[in-house]
Amino acid sequence: MKLLIEDLNTRKTKLLASLKEITASGMIITNPYNIFYLFDFFHVSTERPVAIYLHHNGETIAFVPSLEEEEAKRKKNFTRVETYFEFPGKFNIYQWMIKHINQCYKVENIYFDRLSFNLYKVFANEFNNLFNTDLIHKQRLIKSRLEQSFLRKAANYADFIVQFGSENCQPGISELELLHEMTGATIQKMVTELDEIIYVPGGPAGGLIPSGGRTSHPHSLPSARKISAGDTLILSCGANVHGYRVECERTFFVGKPNKRKKMAFNVMAEAQNLGISLMKPGMKCAEIDNQVLDYIKKSGYGDYLRHRTGHGKGLEEHEPPWVEAGDDTELQPGMVLSCEPGIYIDGFSGFRHSDTVIITEKGAEVLTKFSKKIDDLIIDI
Amino acid sequence: MKLLIEDLNTRKTKLLASLKEITASGMIITNPYNIFYLFDFFHVSTERPVAIYLHHNGETIAFVPSLEEEEAKRKKNFTRVETYFEFPGKFNIYQWMIKHINQCYKVENIYFDRLSFNLYKVFANEFNNLFNTDLIHKQRLIKSRLEQSFLRKAANYADFIVQFGSENCQPGISELELLHEMTGATIQKMVTELDEIIYVPGGPAGGLIPSGGRTSHPHSLPSARKISAGDTLILSCGANVHGYRVECERTFFVGKPNKRKKMAFNVMAEAQNLGISLMKPGMKCAEIDNQVLDYIKKSGYGDYLRHRTGHGKGLEEHEPPWVEAGDDTELQPGMVLSCEPGIYIDGFSGFRHSDTVIITEKGAEVLTKFSKKIDDLIIDI
Numbered sequence: 001m002k003l004l005i006e007d008l009n010t011r012k013t014k015l016l017a018s019l020k021e022i023t024a025s026g027m028i029i030t031n032p033y034n035i036f037y038l039f040d041f042f043h044v045s046t047e048r049p050v051a052i053y054l055h056h057n058g059e060t061i062a063f064v065p066s067l068e069e070e071e072a073k074r075k076k077n078f079t080r081v082e083t084y085f086e087f088p089g090k091f092n093i094y095q096w097m098i099k100h101i102n103q104c105y106k107v108e109n110i111y112f113d114r115l116s117f118n119l120y121k122v123f124a125n126e127f128n129n130l131f132n133t134d135l136i137h138k139q140r141l142i143k144s145r146l147e148q149s150f151l152r153k154a155a156n157y158a159d160f161i162v163q164f165g166s167e168n169c170q171p172g173i174s175e176l177e178l179l180h181e182m183t184g185a186t187i188q189k190m191v192t193e194l195d196e197i198i199y200v201p202g203g204p205a206g207g208l209i210p211s212g213g214r215t216s217h218p219h220s221l222p223s224a225r226k227i228s229a230g231d232t233l234i235l236s237c238g239a240n241v242h243g244y245r246v247e248c249e250r251t252f253f254v255g256k257p258n259k260r261k262k263m264a265f266n267v268m269a270e271a272q273n274l275g276i277s278l279m280k281p282g283m284k285c286a287e288i289d290n291q292v293l294d295y296i297k298k299s300g301y302g303d304y305l306r307h308r309t310g311h312g313k314g315l316e317e318h319e320p321p322w323v324e325a326g327d328d329t330e331l332q333p334g335m336v337l338s339c340e341p342g343i344y345i346d347g348f349s350g351f352r353h354s355d356t357v358i359i360t361e362k363g364a365e366v367l368t369k370f371s372k373k374i375d376d377l378i379i380d381i
Numbered sequence: 382m383k384l385l386i387e388d389l390n391t392r393k394t395k396l397l398a399s400l401k402e403i404t405a406s407g408m409i410i411t412n413p414y415n416i417f418y419l420f421d422f423f424h425v426s427t428e429r430p431v432a433i434y435l436h437h438n439g440e441t442i443a444f445v446p447s448l449e450e451e452e453a454k455r456k457k458n459f460t461r462v463e464t465y466f467e468f469p470g471k472f473n474i475y476q477w478m479i480k481h482i483n484q485c486y487k488v489e490n491i492y493f494d495r496l497s498f499n500l501y502k503v504f505a506n507e508f509n510n511l512f513n514t515d516l517i518h519k520q521r522l523i524k525s526r527l528e529q530s531f532l533r534k535a536a537n538y539a540d541f542i543v544q545f546g547s548e549n550c551q552p553g554i555s556e557l558e559l560l561h562e563m564t565g566a567t568i569q570k571m572v573t574e575l576d577e578i579i580y581v582p583g584g585p586a587g588g589l590i591p592s593g594g595r596t597s598h599p600h601s602l603p604s605a606r607k608i609s610a611g612d613t614l615i616l617s618c619g620a621n622v623h624g625y626r627v628e629c630e631r632t633f634f635v636g637k638p639n640k641r642k643k644m645a646f647n648v649m650a651e652a653q654n655l656g657i658s659l660m661k662p663g664m665k666c667a668e669i670d671n672q673v674l675d676y677i678k679k680s681g682y683g684d685y686l687r688h689r690t691g692h693g694k695g696l697e698e699h700e701p702p703w704v705e706a707g708d709d710t711e712l713q714p715g716m717v718l719s720c721e722p723g724i725y726i727d728g729f730s731g732f733r734h735s736d737t738v739i740i741t742e743k744g745a746e747v748l749t750k751f752s753k754k755i756d757d758l759i760i761d762i
Contacts, residue, residue: 044600047699067599067687070727086689088707117496117513132498174572176585180565184558191555191605199602201582204557218448219425221580224572306448308467318428326469346451 004040007146008077011038011139012058018135019056025107026055027133028097028123031114033315034136036243039077042198043068048087051097052078055105063097080104094122102126111135137320141312142334148358150244151313151336153194155356155367157239158248161186161205162370165235166252169379171228179209179222186239198243202317207237207249215251215350218306218342229255229381232349243315247338248368249354255381261349262374267299268343268351269372275309275323275339276355280363285327292341301343310338313356335359385421388527389458392419392520393439399516400437406488407436408514409478409504412495414696415517417624420458423579424449429468432478433459436486444478461485475503483507492516518701522693523715529739531625532694532717534575536737536748538620539629542567542586543751546616547633550760552609560590560603567620579624583698588618588630596632596731599687599723610636610762613730624696628719629749630735636762642730643755648680649724649732650753656690656704656720660738660745666708673722682724691719694737716740 015038019027029035029052032045041062043050048065062078069083082100084093101107109129112119113136123130143151165182186205190197197204210220212231227233231254238247251265275292289309296305308324313336321329323337331337340354353372357364371377396419400408410416410433413426422443424431429446443459450464463481465474482488490510493500494517504511524532546563567586571578578585591601593612608614612635619628632646656673670690677686689705694717702710704718712718721735734753738745752758 042602044602065688067725069687070598085686086703086705086707088703088705090707115498117498117501120498120501176568176572176578177565180561180568184561184565187557187561191557194605197557197605199604203603217451221423221425222584223580224575224578305466306450307446322467322469324467324469326467326471344448 003146007144008038008040010144014139015054015136016056016058018139019054019111022111024056024111025109026053026101026105027111027113027135028053029113029136030119031136034113037136037140037315040075041072041077042200042243043071049093053097053101059104061100061104063100092122094119098123098126113137134320140314141320141329142332143314143336143358144334147244147314148334150242151246151356151358152367154239154241154244154246155248155369157186157190157205157241158237158246158356158368159370160189161207161237161239162235162248162250165209165237166250166377166379169227169233169252169254171254171381172226174224174226175209175211175222176224178227179207182207182209182237190239194241196242198240200240200243200245205237205239207235209233209235209237210350211254213347213349216344216346216348218344218350218352227254232257232261232351233379234350234352236352236354238317245313245315245317246356246367247313247354248356248370249340249352250370250372250377251351251353252377252379254379256378257374264301264304264343264345264349264351265374267296267301268341269353269374271295271341272339272353272355272372275341276357276364276366279331279337279339279357279359281331281333281359281361283331285321285323285329285331286325289324296341296343304343304345306344307342309341310354312336313338331359333359333361339364384527388525389419389421391525395520396435396517397437397439399520400435400492403492405437405492406490407434407482407486408492408494409434409500410494410517411500412517415494418517418521418696421456422453422458423581423624424452430474434478434482440485442481442485444481473503475500479504479507494518515701521695522701522710523713524695524717524739525715528625528695529715531623532627532737532739533748535620535622535625535627536629536750538567538571538586538622539618539627539737539749540751541570542588542618542620543616543629543631546590546618547631547758547760550608550614550633550635552635552762553607555605555607556590556592556603557605559608560588563588563590563618571620575622577623579621581621581624581626586618586620588616590614590616590618591731592635594728594730597725597727597729599725599731599733608635613638613642613732614760615731615733617733617735619698626694626696626698627737627748628694628735629737629751630721630733631751631753631758632732632734633758633760635760637759638755645682645685645724645726645730645732646755648677648682649722650734650755652676652722653720653734653736653753656722657736657738657745657747660712660718660720660740662712662714662740662742664712666702666704666710666712667706670705677722677724685724685726687725688723690722691735693717694719712740714741720745
């Protein structure tokens with residue numbers, strides 16, 4: 001708890017320094033993950049607007065619906081908590097926020113972490129200088145020691161859920177049922193071992209576990225399809241500790257894979273190892289993606305690429321940086337990435353491993369440890 | 382399947398007629414539920430933009446990342462499917478959409494179902510007349526016979542998950558573990574009985590099940606807290622069939638409730654019945670909310686109100702209309718609502734039942750049937 005309070009102070013101090021540099025009067029924060037990152041206040045995002053106004057002097061006003069009032073006040077991380085009763089309400093909620101901000105502060109300009117058109121329209125009536133900024137996301141790129149410790153813990157559960165799935169997969173079980181057993185066992189373990197569980201969207205642990213031809217669609221959602229002998233099975237899983245998410249994904253075979261599957265598997269596995277070896281300080285995301293996808297293209301599987309090499313991990317399932325052609329971010333120690341190039345042969349099979357890594361001075365520290373040897377990925381039938 | 386195709390045609394025809402009335406050239410649809418409603422294409426919404434351009438002549442262009450390409454093409458519901466490889470990519474994805482739209486159509490103005498500031502900035506460079514519209518949400522207010530049949534089926538599972546939870550709650554079990562057993566049993570039943578399961582965010586069945594003092598926070602997320610004798614326990618559950626969501630929520634007592642709890646419970650239960658009796662054609666949402674909350678205030682519990690009487694149900698957990706002071710929508714047959722006034726005494730206990738109802742000519746058809754008698758809501762210990 002003491003460590004968390006110190007970390008929250010550091011995060012806020014750093015953001016205030018950035019706001020000073022751009023002579024910002026203040027910032028409106030509406031992304032729920034940014035709010036959690038800065039103020040340790042987690043809420044279920046609905047149609048009811050929640051926003052934090054952070055003034056450049058460090059004071060805050062939390063604007064919340066009345067059903068979040070007690071939670072927002074409990075941790076004492078906000079200077080003021082202002083509540084409106086409900087959505088949509090009889091007055092414009094954004095105008096009401098502006099009124100409160102103007103009552104407390106002199107505001108020349110406001111920066112937003114996520115400016116919707118509706119928010120923009122109302123605020124533009126009152127303020128001349130509105131700007132979108134990714135300052136907080138940029139700050140979140142580098143994970144603190146505390147954040148890294150949450151991620152290391154989460155990796156154990158991400159490994160565990162994959163292991164449990166591979167050990168409890170029997171032909172005849174549906175994807176939905178197997179996934180349910182996997183999440184149940186993992187949550188049980190987490191409840192026993194952890195002091196606190198932050199229930200982020202998607203739950204403490206879970207995943208997608210496409211089987212058979214469904215593996216060739218990268219985002220196949222859990223279905224009632226029964227897993228059977230001869231299937232490919234991708235256990236694409238994750239877990240979070242204190243909201244920090246780690247993914248571990250492995251491609252399994254229910255019974256021995258044929259030659260065509262083995263060939264594609266090996267190319268994917270080599271490409272994934274290549275990606276990890278390239279993830280070190282100074283490397284650019286785009287360059288890593290280029291080399292990894294190029295390896296797959298040169299191996300003859302270019303037609304079967306459907307996505308980039310990876311993405312940032314942290315409070316969000318996917319967050320910057322993007323290990324992709326359009327992102328020139330240079331890697332630095334403390335960044336956390338997934339490495340997960342995939343091959344998807346429509347109707348036949350998909351192939352993807354994913355590891356979550358922390359960038360250190362020496363290169364990638366691989367958090368997820370589950371074996372990637374093909375012999376360990378064959379489920380006996 | 383035939384019924385669904387007919388329904389999809391009717392939905393599209395109706396929307397095209399509305400677009401004709403406002404002489405719209407076309408519409409950009411980005412809300413994933415609107416896309417599913419019109420085109421039966423469900424996707425996991427991520428940072429990768431997905432948009433459908435619907436021209437006033439009925440033709441469509443689906444803009445999707447390459448990992449959704451096969452799914453978007455499979456159902457043949459789009460005239461064209463255009464794919465970009467990945468996010469963020471080396472070019473602006475919205476500019477790329479504009480290029481394709483201009484290649485195919487002469488566009489004077491565009492309506493958007495959900496205009497973000499970033500989308501607006503790029504499109505405003507090309508087109509003079511951009512408008513936000515809630516046409517699709519307005520159309521979705523009235524559920525078709527097919528949609529109502531999905532909701533009636535979903536209600537069975539919403540009732541089942543509450544029943545299973547009440548029958549399997551034993552002091553000592555944690556909220557997370559009980560919730561897990563409940564969702565497991567319900568999904569198992571759904572896998573056995575249903576042809577198809579649409580895996581919407583949150584899964585086929587689930588809920589929040591706060592216990593003890595946690596019930597006094599309306600949105601308490603599942604925790605490792607162990608349920609114990611003397612607790613209030615709110616099983617706030619839901620299930621969906623073909624994406625259509627129904628909620629059933631009941632306030633239980635682990636062992637006999639004391640007098641203070643019984644009094645608050647009775648006021649909540651009366652208010653909830655009052656709400657249902659008021660839900661009939663011609664009544665305005667704001668008026669229902671006013672009468673229901675007023676009943677609670679007059680009964681002495683006004684300080685413990687934290688939310689409105691209810692909200693629309695359908696493809697989204699919460700959708701219009703809002704049974705709240707700021708929504709003057711007049712109820713019509715085919716609308717679907719939750720009725721769920723609540724009382725929340727901080728640190729002591731919360732009280733809330735929710736039913737999902739369809740508005741018919743005669744009044745509210747209550748889909749969720751689980752008993753609301755206090756004697757049926759006491760869990761023996």
